[in-house]
Amino acid sequence: MSFKSISESSTLQTSIRYQAAKKEMLETILEASRKIRVIQPSADGEVKEQYLKTIQTFAKNRGRDLYFPFLSSGLGSGPFIELVDGSVKLDMITGIGINFFGHTHPELVKAVIDTLASDVMQGNLMPSIQMSELLALILSKVGEGCRLKHGWLMCSGTMVNEVALKIVRQKKAPATKILAFKDCFAGRSTAMQEITDNPSYRVGQPIYGEVHYLPFYDVQQGLLPSIEATIRNMREVLARFPGKFAALMIELVQGEGGFLYAPREFYVPIFDEAKKAGLAIWIDEIQTFGRTGELFAYQKFCLNEYVDIVTIGKMLQACMVLYTEEYNPKPGLVAGTFSGSTAALQTAKRVVELLYEENLLGKEGKIGKLSRYFAKKLENLADGSCKGLISEIRAIGGMLAFKPFLGTLEDVKAVLLSLFDFGVVAFYCGHGPYLIRFLAPLGVMVESEVDQVCTLTESAVLTVLKRRNG
Numbered sequence: 001m002s003f004k005s006i007s008e009s010s011t012l013q014t015s016i017r018y019q020a021a022k023k024e025m026l027e028t029i030l031e032a033s034r035k036i037r038v039i040q041p042s043a044d045g046e047v048k049e050q051y052l053k054t055i056q057t058f059a060k061n062r063g064r065d066l067y068f069p070f071l072s073s074g075l076g077s078g079p080f081i082e083l084v085d086g087s088v089k090l091d092m093i094t095g096i097g098i099n100f101f102g103h104t105h106p107e108l109v110k111a112v113i114d115t116l117a118s119d120v121m122q123g124n125l126m127p128s129i130q131m132s133e134l135l136a137l138i139l140s141k142v143g144e145g146c147r148l149k150h151g152w153l154m155c156s157g158t159m160v161n162e163v164a165l166k167i168v169r170q171k172k173a174p175a176t177k178i179l180a181f182k183d184c185f186a187g188r189s190t191a192m193q194e195i196t197d198n199p200s201y202r203v204g205q206p207i208y209g210e211v212h213y214l215p216f217y218d219v220q221q222g223l224l225p226s227i228e229a230t231i232r233n234m235r236e237v238l239a240r241f242p243g244k245f246a247a248l249m250i251e252l253v254q255g256e257g258g259f260l261y262a263p264r265e266f267y268v269p270i271f272d273e274a275k276k277a278g279l280a281i282w283i284d285e286i287q288t289f290g291r292t293g294e295l296f297a298y299q300k301f302c303l304n305e306y307v308d309i310v311t312i313g314k315m316l317q318a319c320m321v322l323y324t325e326e327y328n329p330k331p332g333l334v335a336g337t338f339s340g341s342t343a344a345l346q347t348a349k350r351v352v353e354l355l356y357e358e359n360l361l362g363k364e365g366k367i368g369k370l371s372r373y374f375a376k377k378l379e380n381l382a383d384g385s386c387k388g389l390i391s392e393i394r395a396i397g398g399m400l401a402f403k404p405f406l407g408t409l410e411d412v413k414a415v416l417l418s419l420f421d422f423g424v425v426a427f428y429c430g431h432g433p434y435l436i437r438f439l440a441p442l443g444v445m446v447e448s449e450v451d452q453v454c455t456l457t458e459s460a461v462l463t464v465l466k467r468r469n470g
């Protein structure tokens with residue numbers, strides 16, 4: 001049955017007046033958006049002064065400087081984003097992975113317009129149709145052999161990870177501990193900062209002894225020694241704390257950790273071992289969702305049948321924890337006022353649809369092709385004009401990184417600031433070496449824009465070198 005014909009809301013959206021107003025609004029927005037197609041330098045004079053002052057006030061109010069003098073106007077076009085001083089940047093980090101379809105994408109603007117008459121936020125007690133449709137769409141895409149059957153929406157990646165943790169603990173009670181991996185990232189709450197393998201993110205915070213870090217796949221060591229090391233370590237810790245571990249939590253491609261990933265042949269024996277020990281397999285796909293060339297990274301690595309819990313977020317525009325029938329929590333464990341804004345939920349559905357409609361997924365999909373092109377261009381720099389200056393090109397889908405110079409924090413910051421001056425916004429990842437990180441909007445990029453990013457990367461790196469050589 002379709003609700004299309006009976007609600008006043010549908011009557012409104014299909015009315016001639018509404019359609020004409022929407023068309024006019026969209027055309028007006030896109031007309032402005034189309035002007036933002038090239039990098040523009042920062043403003044001079046009075047505008048510059050006012051811009052810097054606004055940024056300083058913002059930094060003062062939040063008690064911390066911004067990483068770059070970046071304050072967006074909200075308008076953009078493809079990978080280009082306008083700042084409030086009228087300058088335009090080429091965005092290669094997309095709000096740390098939010099805007100995979102770039103800025104002011106016509107389809108996403110349309111989705112937002114269609115929510116203008118709705119309540120701004122919605123929650124689990126009184127959801128709107130957008131939430132129901134989004135959940136149904138995601139669950140229809142979990143893939144063959146995958147047992148994920150339910151999902152719950154929250155407003156951040158950290159919160160859906162919290163829910164995942166509570167679900168596995170409830171199911172495996174009295175076991176509470178988590179096996180995670182060296183260099184992993186899970187979020188910023190008290191529990192997630194403990195799972196996150198980065199002591200500098202939890203200074204002055206308590207540690208509850210709930211997490212053990214397994215060694216991750218080590219390219220230098222190779223496959224078999226890596227598997228042996230991880231399984232040996234897992235057996236030791238499980239034997240030391242019998243009945244205490246509830247789940248194995250993993251990012252199949254480590255995000256903050258530096259875009260490291262293993263082949264399927266590493267994950268399979270590790271997951272088999274964890275399953276044998278009765279652990280839940282919890283995959284954190286908050287950064288990888290939609291980005292690796294398949295909708296879920298577990299699909300890319302053909303691990304559908306292993307997953308018990310999966311968390312997604314970032315480019316979806318919404319955050320969700322997905323779980324099997326077996327892990328459906330008891331009533332009372334999971335709730336929360338907000339599930340997302342209506343605009344975000346409507347946009348999220350369009351994001352997933354666009355990944356399919358625009359042939360972005362699969363071996364021959366646009367993500368894979370453009371990612372390979374991008375990686376090749378960066379490798380050309382590493383072998384050519386930037387030889388000895390950049391190395392360790394890492395690429396999987398829209399996740400691309402490289403090591404500048406020796407990969408120290410100073411090296412990374414110098415190159416990032418230089419890139420910003422040349423008009424490219426990026427960020428870093430990794431834990432020594434540190435790497436320049438691109439979470440590129442491959443959903444809208446074309447090869448000539450990849451070329452431009454690489455040319456500007458070359459200029460940025462060579463400028464830092466020149467400065468250092470005095």
Ligand SMILES: Cc1ncc(COP(=O)(O)O)c(C=O)c1O
Pocket residue numbers: 096156157158159161185186187188251255256284285286287313314
């Ligand atoms: C793998 C992973 N897990 C969890 C999170 C936390 O998500 P959020 O920042 O939305 O709370 C992130 C964010 O970067 C992430 O990359």
